[in-house]
Amino acid sequence: DGGITQSPKYLFRKEGQNVTLSCEQNLNHDAMYWYRQDPGQGLRLIYYSQIVNDFQKGDIAEGYSVSREKKESFPLTVTSAQKNPTAFYLCASSVRGDTEAFFGQGTRLTVV
Amino acid sequence: RKEVEQDPGPFNVPEGATVAFNCTYSNSASQSFFWYRQDCRKEPKLLMSVYSSGNEDGRFTAQLNRASQYISLLIRDSKLSDSATYLCVVNIYNTDKLIFGTGTRLQVFP
Numbered sequence: 001d002g003g004i005t006q007s008p009k010y011l012f013r014k015e016g017q018n019v020t021l022s023c024e025q026n027l028n029h030d031a032m033y034w035y036r037q038d039p040g041q042g043l044r045l046i047y048y049s050q051i052v053n054d055f056q057k058g059d060i061a062e063g064y065s066v067s068r069e070k071k072e073s074f075p076l077t078v079t080s081a082q083k084n085p086t087a088f089y090l091c092a093s094s095v096r097g098d099t100e101a102f103f104g105q106g107t108r109l110t111v112v
Numbered sequence: 113r114k115e116v117e118q119d120p121g122p123f124n125v126p127e128g129a130t131v132a133f134n135c136t137y138s139n140s141a142s143q144s145f146f147w148y149r150q151d152c153r154k155e156p157k158l159l160m161s162v163y164s165s166g167n168e169d170g171r172f173t174a175q176l177n178r179a180s181q182y183i184s185l186l187i188r189d190s191k192l193s194d195s196a197t198y199l200c201v202v203n204i205y206n207t208d209k210l211i212f213g214t215g216t217r218l219q220v221f222p
Contacts (some may be wrong), residue, residue, distance in 0.1 A: 098205075100158050103155035103156055
């Protein structure tokens, strides 16, 4: 089945630790995105990538890092510099930047 | 001013009602428009794209007004299963970003 897979679904980490969220797609999409959603809030763009080995900061990139070494993979690292990392993280992909995006099931990160 | 703005609601309507949501966008260079649906604690899912001429999918109708910079979503004959948050999404010309509104919550009651 074609789709976009995020893992893990739930993640708990201690404050001060870096953590990497996985995002894989087999849709052959060029564009991939990471969004953050807080309770009762909309989606805010963290990073996006249109092509392998290239990515751009979104609106809230501070405290996060990404890589795009393969077309199908776009992992997100939440670093200790991120002040409020507890949130719902959503990865998405699209054919290109102006087409509809499809989402993974998300990762709920809780930092204690 | 936010790039994409929506009335957060909630809109509480009875089954069978017709309900409409509006979404305004600030950048006149916006070129692609979508409505997504998000259920509680789930990922957003594409409901429909919005075309310049307007488009319909069953009970759902989307309209685009470029002059006034808003898009709308009309839901006819509301079902209990329509209860969700509806997100307006805009892509700005010559950028690769999809900008999401904060969503409008719909609650359909029996």
